[in-house]
Amino acid sequence: MPHTSRYQKVCDVFTNKVIACTKDTPLIEAVKLMRVHNVSAIFVKHQQQIVGVWTETDCLTLNFSDLTLRQIMIEKVMSSPVLSVPSQQLLTDTAMVFNKHGVRHLLVTDANDNPSGMISITDIVSNQGLEHYLQFRPINEQYNKNIRVVPSSLAINDAVNLMREYAEKVILVFNEDENIHGIITQRDLLKLITEQHNHLICWDLASRPLYKISPQDSLFDAYRLMSESSIRHLVVSENNQINGVLSLENLINEIETAYCCELEKVLQQRDIALQHSQRNLFLANKIIDSSLDGIMITDSNGVIMQVNPAFTHLTGYKEYEVIGKRPNMLSSGRHDKNFYIKMWDSLTKTGVWQGEIYNRKKSGDIYIEWLSIIEIKEPSHSDVTYAAIFSDITERKSAEEKVVQLAYFDELTGLPNRRLFNDRLSMALASAHRDKQMLAVMFIDLDRFKEVNDSLGHNAGDTLLKLVSERIINTLNEGDTLARLGGDEFIVLCEVESVAAVIRLAEGILNHLNTPFKLEGFEVGVTASIGAAVYPDDGLDSETLLKHADIAMYRSKDVGRNSFQLFQPSMNARSLERLAMMSRFQHALENDEFELHFQPKQCLKTGAIMGAEALLRWKDPDLGTISPAQFIPLAEELGLVVRLDLWVINQAGKELTLWQAQGMNPGRLAINVSACHLSQGKLADNIKAMLTRYQLPGSLLEIELTESSFIGSFSQAKEQLQQLKTLGVHIALDDFGTGYSALSYLTKLPFNTLKIDASFIAKIPDEYGNSQIVAAIIAMATSLGLDVVAEGVEHASQEAHLATIGCNIIQGYHYCYPLTRQQWIAFYNQAAKGYSESTLTS
Numbered sequence: 099m100p101h102t103s104r105y106q107k108v109c110d111v112f113t114n115k116v117i118a119c120t121k122d123t124p125l126i127e128a129v130k131l132m133r134v135h136n137v138s139a140i141f142v143k144h145q146q147q148i149v150g151v152w153t154e155t156d157c158l159t160l161n162f163s164d165l166t167l168r169q170i171m172i173e174k175v176m177s178s179p180v181l182s183v184p185s186q187q188l189l190t191d192t193a194m195v196f197n198k199h200g201v202r203h204l205l206v207t208d209a210n211d212n213p214s215g216m217i218s219i220t221d222i223v224s225n226q227g228l229e230h231y232l233q234f235r236p237i238n239e240q241y242n243k244n245i246r247v248v249p250s251s252l253a254i255n256d257a258v259n260l261m262r263e264y265a266e267k268v269i270l271v272f273n274e275d276e277n278i279h280g281i282i283t284q285r286d287l288l289k290l291i292t293e294q295h296n297h298l299i300c301w302d303l304a305s306r307p308l309y310k311i312s313p314q315d316s317l318f319d320a321y322r323l324m325s326e327s328s329i330r331h332l333v334v335s336e337n338n339q340i341n342g343v344l345s346l347e348n349l350i351n352e353i354e355t356a357y358c359c360e361l362e363k364v365l366q367q368r369d370i371a372l373q374h375s376q377r378n379l380f381l382a383n384k385i386i387d388s389s390l391d392g393i394m395i396t397d398s399n400g401v402i403m404q405v406n407p408a409f410t411h412l413t414g415y416k417e418y419e420v421i422g423k424r425p426n427m428l429s430s431g432r433h434d435k436n437f438y439i440k441m442w443d444s445l446t447k448t449g450v451w452q453g454e455i456y457n458r459k460k461s462g463d464i465y466i467e468w469l470s471i472i473e474i475k476e477p478s479h480s481d482v483t484y485a486a487i488f489s490d491i492t493e494r495k496s497a498e499e500k501v502v503q504l505a506y507f508d509e510l511t512g513l514p515n516r517r518l519f520n521d522r523l524s525m526a527l528a529s530a531h532r533d534k535q536m537l538a539v540m541f542i543d544l545d546r547f548k549e550v551n552d553s554l555g556h557n558a559g560d561t562l563l564k565l566v567s568e569r570i571i572n573t574l575n576e577g578d579t580l581a582r583l584g585g586d587e588f589i590v591l592c593e594v595e596s597v598a599a600v601i602r603l604a605e606g607i608l609n610h611l612n613t614p615f616k617l618e619g620f621e622v623g624v625t626a627s628i629g630a631a632v633y634p635d636d637g638l639d640s641e642t643l644l645k646h647a648d649i650a651m652y653r654s655k656d657v658g659r660n661s662f663q664l665f666q667p668s669m670n671a672r673s674l675e676r677l678a679m680m681s682r683f684q685h686a687l688e689n690d691e692f693e694l695h696f697q698p699k700q701c702l703k704t705g706a707i708m709g710a711e712a713l714l715r716w717k718d719p720d721l722g723t724i725s726p727a728q729f730i731p732l733a734e735e736l737g738l739v740v741r742l743d744l745w746v747i748n749q750a751g752k753e754l755t756l757w758q759a760q761g762m763n764p765g766r767l768a769i770n771v772s773a774c775h776l777s778q779g780k781l782a783d784n785i786k787a788m789l790t791r792y793q794l795p796g797s798l799l800e801i802e803l804t805e806s807s808f809i810g811s812f813s814q815a816k817e818q819l820q821q822l823k824t825l826g827v828h829i830a831l832d833d834f835g836t837g838y839s840a841l842s843y844l845t846k847l848p849f850n851t852l853k854i855d856a857s858f859i860a861k862i863p864d865e866y867g868n869s870q871i872v873a874a875i876i877a878m879a880t881s882l883g884l885d886v887v888a889e890g891v892e893h894a895s896q897e898a899h900l901a902t903i904g905c906n907i908i909q910g911y912h913y914c915y916p917l918t919r920q921q922w923i924a925f926y927n928q929a930a931k932g933y934s935e936s937t938l939t940s
Contacts (some may be wrong), residue, residue, distance in 0.1 A: 108192055109185040111225045112206045112217040118143045121150070121173035128152060128172045129291045138285070139203040139216065142176045148213050150176030153203055157287035158262045163255045168291055182207050185214055193222055219350055232318035232352075240317065240352050241334045241344035247272050250280070250301035254290065257282060257300045268331050268343055271304040279340065280304025283331055308333045313341060317352060320344055391489045392467075398482040400424050412467075412490050414460030425486070430456040430464050441471070445484075449473040454491070465492045508582040510560055511567040519581035523591055523640050530593070530633055537633040538600045539643045540590040541651035542570065542607065545625045545659040547586035550617075558617045565615050566624060573606045589647075597632060597664065604628045604662035625660035627651055636665045682718055683732055687741060692716050694749055695916040698764070698925065699887060699909040702901045707929055709765030709800065711909065712750055713916050714742075730772075739772045746770075747784060750799065751792040753919070758794075764926050766828055768800040773807035779814055782821035789825065796826030800851070804832050805843065816847055823848045830887070834875065844882055852879040856890025856910070863899035873903040880904060 118141040119128050132140050142150035152172055159175065160167060182205040183192050195204060196219050206215040246266055248257055250273040261269055261282075271280040282304050289303065311320050311332045320332055330346040383404075386393050392409040396402050402420050410416055413428065420427065433456065444451045451471045458464055467488040474483045503509075506518040514522065523539070530537045544566065551559040563586065570580055570588060578592040590607075594600050607628065614621040629650025637643040650665040657663070686692060696710045716724045733739040750769050757764065775781050781801075789796055801822060808815030819829055830851035831844070844852070854875055861868040872888075879886045888900050891910035900908060917925055 106189050106225065107185070108183055108187050108189065108206055108217055111189065111221045112185065112215045113137075113221065114206075114215040116141055116148075116205070116213045116215060118148065118213075119172060120144065121171065121176070123172045124169045125152075125172055125175065126168035126291055129288050133288065133292065137216075138218070140172075141180065141205065141213070141216075142172055142178075148180050148182075148205055150178040151180045151203065151205070152176045154284040154288060155202065155267070157284050157291075158258065160258075160287075160291075161255075162258055162287075162290050180205050182213075183217070185209075189222055189225065192217065196222070220346065222350075232321055232349075233316055235317045235352070237311065237313050237315055237317060237320060237334060237344060240348050241313075241342045242348065243342035245270055245340075245343045247279075247340075248300055249274070250299065250304070252300045254298040254300055254303055258287065267347075268345065269300075270333070270340065270343070271300040273301055278306065279308055279333070280306035281308055281331060281333070281343075285330075310335045311344065312336055317349060321349055324349075389487075391487050394420075394425065394486040394488075396425065396484045396486070398484075400484075403483070412459075412465075412488070413457075419460075428457040430458045432456040432464070445471055445473055449475075455488075465490050466495050467491060511564050511582050513567055513588075514579060514581040516581065516583050519579060519583075519589060519591065520640060522579050523643075526591060526593070527633060527638075527640060527643075536594050536596070537643075538590075538592050538594045538603075538630050539633075539647045540592070540600070540604065540628060540630040541647045542588040542590065543627050543651055543655070544586035545627055545655070547624075550622060550624075554618060554620065554622070558622075561617055562615055562622065562624065566611065569610045570607055573603065573610050589644075594632070597635075600630050600632060600664065601662065604630060608660065608662065627654035627659050628662040629654050629665065630662070631665040682720065683729060684738065686716060686718060687738060687745065691718065692742075692745060693918070694746070694753065695918055696767075696922040697909060697916040698914050698922075698929075699907050700913045702897070702906055702908060707764045707926065708907050709768060710922070711768040711802070712746065712753070712770075714746060714770075715916075734772070734774065740775045740778065743771050743775045744784060747788050748791075751788045751794060754794050754798050755792045760923070762923070762926055762930075766798055766800040768802050768830060770802045770832065771807075773804070776803065776807045776815055776818055779818060782818050782825070785822060785827060786825055796822075797828070800828040800830055802830045802832040802853070805834075808843070808847070812846075819848050833889075841878075844879075844884070849884060851885040851887060853887045853889055853909075854905075859888050859890045859896055859900075859910070860892075862896055869899065869903075872900075872905075876904050 139153040208214040247270045386406040392412040393406040395404040469488040631646035646665040654663040828850040833855045891908040
């Protein structure tokens with residue numbers, strides 16, 4: 099087997115320097131640089147990047163009769179692109195690259211793909227243990243017999259042309275006068291560049307005397323002569339007759355073939371030798387040297403006799419540092435005396451010990467190794483030796499621990515995950531059943547966590563989740579379990595003495611979360627919706643308890659969030675109703691089960707219709723009429739609210755087209771759109787597409803938005819509303835007086851109409867302070883040039899009061915209930931007829 103390991107890499111043999119010049123370097127300077135550093139190739143750089151290479155072989159491409167040759171820039175004659183290999187590539191693979199591309203030099207790159215050196219064919223050959231392959235192989239037919247011989251008087255330019263034409267890397271030169279031969283190689287041609295010669299003939303450049311070798315000599319003799327003489331070509335001669343030339347390339351080809359055959363043969367011999375005799379030291383040592391596992395051999399007294407290269411790689415100790423010493427120099431101190439007593443007891447009884455052991459490297463680092471110790475007794479000898487074979491499994495153990503961590507713990511917070519929680523819940527239920535104790539399972543879901551991610555980014559959201567988990571843990575008792583199920587969902591398992599204790603714990607968690615968190619310079623408030631189920635009252639098994647706690651949590655969200663709900667049987671029916679609604683909703687959207695109703699608005703001065711608001715209705719064949727207050731939040735939760743908006747927008751276009759066809763002119767049709775639609779930045783484009791599809795002017799349409807629609811992304815909302823304004827679409831601010839009610843929005847955004855929320859209208863004219871607020875809103879809107887619509891007018895007294903304080907438009911049951919399409923058309927025709935007759939009468 100070769101002296102070097104079969105796993106030897108480029109980094110073990112390459113030249114760790116890169117001789118390079120810039121691409122505008124004159125050829126003569128580049129060649130001088132090559133000769134100074136005694137290299138056969140030079141790399142070309144441009145802007146710190148290797149862009150080409152020039153080698154001795156490239157001399158054959160030059161025109162030596164060109165007087166400007168020496169000053170030509172290296173860029174003009176270099177080869178590009180440059181072939182490279184990573185420093186960690188095996189030499190066997192690198193040899194294949196040389197063979198495939200027919201080159202002699204490769205650039206070596208480091209782990210960051212930066213140039214770190216050069217490797218040549220010679221580097222590989224010098225490290226392949228040539229004695230083993232070449233010593234008994236005669237030269238025989240391995241050389242080039244068809245060598246070209248030229249007369250000594252031949253002009254050197256003509257000789258170069260011959261070499262180029264016939265792809266010769268070497269030619270012989272015969273001097274008839276002196277009856278001797280010389281040789282010209284590619285390297286000799288470099289002299290023509292660095293030294294000023296005119297009208298040279300071949301004999302002037304030829305090297306002599308020749309280095310000769312007999313065909314009967316071995317290839318190893320040839321290689322040794324080449325190495326000692328620093329040459330790459332030998333003349334093969336017999337009986338003073340030149341038979342040909344043996345080049346280093348010929349030698350390399352033979353080496354590669356012999357190497358592969360020999361390696362296979364030696365490996366077979368190794369297996370046979372191991373089965374029949376362990377006293378074949380030569381083969382055993384080679385096996386030890388090539389092993390990737392660390393191997394240490396000691397005598398019967400435990401004195402180290404031999405270690406392999408892998409031992410040095412794994413422990414950091416060189417061979418000379420450990421030979422003659424005892425293995426306890428590697429001891430980590432983590433194993434007690436009893437551990438080693440058991441180890442030696444096993445060795446004595448069975449001759450083998452295997453197991454994990456902590457040891458210490460030369461650097462002081464502790465590592466885990468898988469160690470096998472084998473007792474070796476020779477049949478014909480009384481001496482006992484021990485072979486310790488080990489591999490570093492630290493990374494594997496770390497990976498195993500990480501797998502366990504990922505399998506049972508949440509990666510972000512370090513809390514138990516769903517799998518581990520379920521395991522603990524099963525064990526806790528068994529214990530509670532045996533000891534007749536109570537257990538509580540508590541679902542915790544953060545309210546509006548998505549807003550934090552959308553506004554501050556996911557990194558801030560992750561930080562918030564970790565801070566929340568820490569606060570919740572601080573409220574729990576020892577032995578309680580907090581787990582993260584994913585997203586912003588947490589779950590608590592705790593032993594309790596009473597239902598009152600569950601309520602106290604939930605209130606404690608809510609109170610702890612009410613204190614704002616500091617994230618990236620902002621104070622962020624977080625609330626949570628909590629639902630709990632108690633064993634044994636609310637369920638006897640894991641699945642039932644978890645389901646009931648989840649139902650209670652959703653009930654907590656339904657009643658306004660930031661609250662706690664304990665499971666009640668009535669919630670189950672509500673949950674089933676919600677599930678049924680979810681399964682029907684998408685079906686309803688796909689099968690056009692929704693319809694628009696229309697509620698007209700009235701001018702207080704003239705009594706005329708001032709447009710209508712389109713109200714979405716869903717009448718399910720199985721579930722009956724479903725309130726928008728139920729299915730709109732459901733659409734948001736399912737991510738279908740924008741799709742629902744698009745249905746309303748398209749339906750509005752159809753209705754407006756129908757109105758025009760029937761000669762109806764009731765004013766603008768108002769539709770409500772979601773905040774999500776506005777934040778996506780596609781509302782204006784979708785409205786424009788509808789108007790284009792039905793060939794409608796934008797002035798027939800009014801978009802109603804609530805203040806929450808543009809709180810999170812004001813600049814984007816402003817851009818969208820400006821685009822709608824350009825289309826001629828009117829924009830109404832709905833539910834004014836609730837929510838944020840920032841007056842600055844009225845001047846910064848292009849609103850046309852202000853709609854006063856029905857909660858204010860319901861309290862006029864009886865409630866003094868409320869009436870003054872409504873009057874102030876109307877006065878402010880009028881001064882800003884905005885139309886004012888009072889929503890929810892249900893009594894004549896409200897209408898009369900609104901008329902006295904300057905409100906010009908009302909909407910509500912007092913004037914008209916929401917109408918179906920046919921009812922609306924009939925209502926409009928009747929109202930239009932009555933308005934026309936009253937006009938004629940007046």
